[in-house]
Amino acid sequence: xxxxxxxxxxxxxxxxxxxxxxxxxxxxxxxxxxxxxxxxxxxxxxxxxxxxxxxxxxxxxxxxxxxxxxxxxxxxxxxxxxxxxxxxxxxxxxxxxxxxxxxxxxxxxxxxxxxxxxxxxxxxxxxxxxxxxxxxxxxxxxxxxxxxxxxxxxxxxxxxxxxxxxxxxxxxxxxxxxxxxxxxxxxxxxxxxxxxxxxxxxxxxxxxxxxxxxxxxxxxxxxxxxxxxxxxxxxxxxxxxxxxxxxxxxxxxxxxxxxxxxxxxxxxxxxxxxxxxxxxxxxxxxxxxxxxxxxxxxxxxxxxxxxxxxxxxxxxxxxxxxxxxxxxxxxxxxxxxxxxxxxxxxxxxxxxxxxxxxxxxxxxxxxxxxxxxxxxxxxxxxxxxxxxxxxxxxxxxxxxxxxxxxxxxxxxxxxxxxxxxxxx
Amino acid sequence: xxxxxxxxxxxxxxxxxxxxxxxxxxxxxxxxxxxxxxxxxxxxxxxxxxxxxxxxxxxxxxxxxxxxxxxxxxxxxxxxxxxxxxxxxxxxxxxxxxxxxxxxxxxxxxxxxxxxxxxxxxxxxxxxxxxxxxxxxxxxxxxxxxxxxxxxxxxxxxxxxxxxxxxxxxxxxxxxxxxxxxxxxxxxxxxxxxxxxxxxxxxxxxxxxxxxxxxxxxxxxxxxxxxxxxxxxxxxxxxxxxxxxxxxxxxxxxxxxxxxxxxxxxxxxxxxxxxxxxxxxxxxxxxxxxxxxxxxxxxx
Numbered sequence: 001x002x003x004x005x006x007x008x009x010x011x012x013x014x015x016x017x018x019x020x021x022x023x024x025x026x027x028x029x030x031x032x033x034x035x036x037x038x039x040x041x042x043x044x045x046x047x048x049x050x051x052x053x054x055x056x057x058x059x060x061x062x063x064x065x066x067x068x069x070x071x072x073x074x075x076x077x078x079x080x081x082x083x084x085x086x087x088x089x090x091x092x093x094x095x096x097x098x099x100x101x102x103x104x105x106x107x108x109x110x111x112x113x114x115x116x117x118x119x120x121x122x123x124x125x126x127x128x129x130x131x132x133x134x135x136x137x138x139x140x141x142x143x144x145x146x147x148x149x150x151x152x153x154x155x156x157x158x159x160x161x162x163x164x165x166x167x168x169x170x171x172x173x174x175x176x177x178x179x180x181x182x183x184x185x186x187x188x189x190x191x192x193x194x195x196x197x198x199x200x201x202x203x204x205x206x207x208x209x210x211x212x213x214x215x216x217x218x219x220x221x222x223x224x225x226x227x228x229x230x231x232x233x234x235x236x237x238x239x240x241x242x243x244x245x246x247x248x249x250x251x252x253x254x255x256x257x258x259x260x261x262x263x264x265x266x267x268x269x270x271x272x273x274x275x276x277x278x279x280x281x282x283x284x285x286x287x288x289x290x291x292x293x294x295x296x297x298x299x300x301x302x303x304x305x306x307x308x309x310x311x312x313x314x315x316x317x318x319x320x321x322x323x324x325x326x327x328x329x330x331x332x333x334x335x336x337x338x339x340x341x342x343x344x345x346x347x348x349x350x351x352x353x354x355x356x357x358x359x360x361x362x363x364x365x366x367x368x369x370x371x372x373x374x375x376x377x378x379x380x381x382x383x384x385x386x387x388x389x390x391x392x393x394x395x396x397x398x399x400x401x402x403x404x405x406x407x408x409x410x411x412x413x414x415x416x417x418x419x420x421x422x423x424x
Numbered sequence: 425x426x427x428x429x430x431x432x433x434x435x436x437x438x439x440x441x442x443x444x445x446x447x448x449x450x451x452x453x454x455x456x457x458x459x460x461x462x463x464x465x466x467x468x469x470x471x472x473x474x475x476x477x478x479x480x481x482x483x484x485x486x487x488x489x490x491x492x493x494x495x496x497x498x499x500x501x502x503x504x505x506x507x508x509x510x511x512x513x514x515x516x517x518x519x520x521x522x523x524x525x526x527x528x529x530x531x532x533x534x535x536x537x538x539x540x541x542x543x544x545x546x547x548x549x550x551x552x553x554x555x556x557x558x559x560x561x562x563x564x565x566x567x568x569x570x571x572x573x574x575x576x577x578x579x580x581x582x583x584x585x586x587x588x589x590x591x592x593x594x595x596x597x598x599x600x601x602x603x604x605x606x607x608x609x610x611x612x613x614x615x616x617x618x619x620x621x622x623x624x625x626x627x628x629x630x631x632x633x634x635x636x637x638x639x640x641x642x643x644x645x646x647x648x649x650x651x652x653x654x655x656x657x658x659x660x661x662x663x664x665x666x667x668x669x670x671x672x673x674x675x676x677x678x679x680x681x682x683x684x685x686x687x688x689x690x691x692x693x694x695x696x697x698x699x700x701x702x703x704x705x706x707x708x709x710x711x712x713x714x715x716x717x718x719x720x721x722x723x724x
Binding site: 003006217226229230231232406 | 503510
């Protein structure tokens, strides 16, 4: 046990001290935070500039009303969009050419062409140097829509005020039924499930690869037999897997602390500086989800890392390992591909069966727990199956590892590897 | 008492025998040579002694006990395939390897510093192993083998890749350890090293032992019918002597084994007038000659 502890300590310190780990652990959440906050900050802080937009109103009915309604303001109170009317006196194409020149010269940011038959159902064209500012496009589109629809209603003898009352969009709220009652859920479950499952997926792959590379390094640097003169291959494998598991848990702990600080302070911090952003809220996650998250990380990690260790022991280089490791990595990718299906029908028979299959269960069962807490017996079932499979694979992988570590040269074929298991 | 007692061990991979019915004993406090051509089964034998692989049959006793995991801390082992963790600092690496042998704390620290000092590596203690030259890495590997004060040292091809300076250093330390009572067993395919250092040998060829025992006795039993000849002239004429058994001809230097009970004096008379004799020496056979005699010339 003392020897295993020495190996655990070595693995842990060697990884935790690397720049990759420090950057990944500390900068990871910082970068994630930046992704969330920077766009909010930028949009909140920027004042913006006035934009001039040309209007060619061939119908001669829309412009005035449009100008009245386009009353979006900048932070300093000025109008955001200043409309310029261009009378269509002669040829439309000629006028368009002139305006195109103005757009390219930067005099106006864009222009729209309202056709003569707009009330009867014509199409408005909007031309600009770029049309990727969705906010602007949708604002213009919305105002234009209101103005034109009102005109149409009036022409038909209807009162626009009255009609809009009837056309009021139906309010639609999504709720989640839980044992504690009914809670409002505006897509938070989806996002949280998605993020948690992706973190689990990425960390399982990352730490699996770390084990793989560690074993290959021990083998290719020829240090492995030196170490085996002091302990058994199984002890080395156990120490390695436990040491790296400790690294993973350390990383989660740091992220969890970071996440807690973020959730508890982010709203108040943001709103104290920028009152406009006070609506921003990170959805709260039940504690049991985190417990299962850690449980499935540990179980999934043991399952995959023993196999990655076995693969590492049979090869001589990372290149060779990639070929052998692909099927194993696929076992992690498949549940990600099935994710959307399971999320949509978490309690269908197929979802239940898939989430019980050991290689898929860490990701799919966790997903089901996030979306719709399944009966405890199903969770327990997946855990028991996972543990039994892992125990069997540790035995199997240990046999391969023990022989593979001392084999150099040609990469063994699968039948050869199977034969190793029978060696004394 | 014997430090290592190997009894009738075999290891088979499929139908291929890596080691077959091998037995030998290493007397305590001696230097024992495992000799054999490449692929003879030396490394497999050593790995079985170290419990790194398990023999299919037979038994191994080490330091008077049945070999087990607990014994490993009393043994220092330098494998043939040896290396260091490239990213670890030399000092930490040695502390880790010593810790695995149950040797830790202040005493371990002192031991490591002492050895680093002796090998002139003190200023490399905080450097990563990958920054060291090959020669320095070999010294660190050797320190890792002996730092925990083992009673038995097993070295698999310890001299391979060493330059003459480090070869001498290693040989000196081996003798020093022998004098302090440590048993040393080492494998090599280089005769002259065995001849100079070993008390006892076991010659392995094709998985089996072909010759074993005390080196001096082996040589004596081989008889004094070995002739060292330095000559000038036509070597072919020397071969005409009917009682020549084997010749290893270098052009001007020849190692000649005469047939049993042949008279060297007659041979000298035969040579006179055929070639110019610069040196004629009757001596015990070299290990090289015994090796070739036993294993066949194809192997060397």
